[in-house]
Amino acid sequence: MGEAERKKIIIDTDPGIDDAMAIFIALRSPDLEVIGLTTTHGNVYTTLATRNALHLLEIAGRSDIPVAEGSHATIKKVTKLRIASFVHGSDGLGNQNFPPPQGKAIDQSAAEFLVEKANQFPGKVTVVALGTLTNIAMAIELDPGYPQKVGQIVILGGAFSVNGNVNPAAEANIFGDPDAADIVFTSGADILTVGINITHQVILTDADRGKLERSEGKFAQYICKILEFYFSYHRDAYGIKGVYLHDPTTVIAAAYPSLLTYTEGVVRVQTCGITRGLTLFDNTKKRYAEITEWSDKPKVKVAVTVDAPAVVEIVMDRLMNS
Ligand SMILES: [Ca+2]
Numbered sequence: 001m002g003e004a005e006r007k008k009i010i011i012d013t014d015p016g017i018d019d020a021m022a023i024f025i026a027l028r029s030p031d032l033e034v035i036g037l038t039t040t041h042g043n044v045y046t047t048l049a050t051r052n053a054l055h056l057l058e059i060a061g062r063s064d065i066p067v068a069e070g071s072h073a074t075i076k077k078v079t080k081l082r083i084a085s086f087v088h089g090s091d092g093l094g095n096q097n098f099p100p101p102q103g104k105a106i107d108q109s110a111a112e113f114l115v116e117k118a119n120q121f122p123g124k125v126t127v128v129a130l131g132t133l134t135n136i137a138m139a140i141e142l143d144p145g146y147p148q149k150v151g152q153i154v155i156l157g158g159a160f161s162v163n164g165n166v167n168p169a170a171e172a173n174i175f176g177d178p179d180a181a182d183i184v185f186t187s188g189a190d191i192l193t194v195g196i197n198i199t200h201q202v203i204l205t206d207a208d209r210g211k212l213e214r215s216e217g218k219f220a221q222y223i224c225k226i227l228e229f230y231f232s233y234h235r236d237a238y239g240i241k242g243v244y245l246h247d248p249t250t251v252i253a254a255a256y257p258s259l260l261t262y263t264e265g266v267v268r269v270q271t272c273g274i275t276r277g278l279t280l281f282d283n284t285k286k287r288y289a290e291i292t293e294w295s296d297k298p299k300v301k302v303a304v305t306v307d308a309p310a311v312v313e314i315v316m317d318r319l320m321n322s
Contacts (some may be wrong), residue, residue, distance in 0.1 A: 014131035070110030094226030208259025
């Protein structure tokens with residue numbers, strides 16, 4: 001695929017061990033051109049997400065890629081955030097305490113950067129959203145025409161017909177800012193969402209980790225340094241000897257959509273109560289007689305199956321051949 005045909009992507013991210021993998025995979029994917037990173041809260045606070053995003057680009061030798069810092073609060077300005085340091089380490093990268101990056105974020109906010117790039121390349125920018133959806137909702141508030149100007153938004157988020165991973169109702173990225181998620185899902189943008197019903201099928205095993213350790217790939221070597229914390233969390237929380245590849249699967253869904261199958265319908269997000277963060281999908285099988293909160297809302301694509309071995313193979317290839 002020629003330079004002109006590469007898919008331009010912006011990764012909205014909260015690095016994050018699996019975010020680090022996803023960023024490296026995107027940088028090594030010949031079909032993708034990463035035109036920027038924007039940072040959000042989730043695995044870590046936004047300030048640390050920015051620091052880690054800059055650090056990861058320096059590791060990759062890609063400090064030419066701009067990083068725009070995102071919101072420090074939810075769309076409703078709530079500053080008491082849900083931070084998953086027990087999954088990724090208090091530094092977000094497996095408690096390795098890497099030295100601070102040399103570079104700095106650009107002056108624009110994440111929302112401003114998202115809007116600017118959508119205007120610069122109308123219909124051509126794919127946003128891969130790997131954290132809470134605050135920045136994307138802010139971009140929509142900043143420019144109501146944003147949903148029509150962005151190309152596609154590929155989201156890691158939601159739990160469709162399965163339990164959540166924060167509690168039985170909610171998946172982490174949606175739970176971190178359900179109001180923002182509901183704005184994004186009902187915005188009319190071309191949205192593909194990859195929920196944990198998909199990503200829990202895509203597992204990097206202990207054997208895969210061994211292969212990464214034996215590989216001389218730069219990214220494989222780096223990822224092995226930060227993986228132990230993530231493996232240990234999965235052993236304790238799920239009783240598995242492996243890790244779920246949430247963020248890598250989502251970036252691969254953006255690059256190679258044919259590795260997944262999808263269904264279409266309206267998704268709404270519960271924003272309060274014990275099911276706060278629940279994603280509820282209307283499979284459009286019934287024509288409801290009454291007007292409901294789902295009526296006349298735009299449809300989104302929800303992933304329903306994934307070719308997990310093919311995704312893991314791409315993950316391994318990109319990390320080892322680096
Ligand atoms: Ca993430």
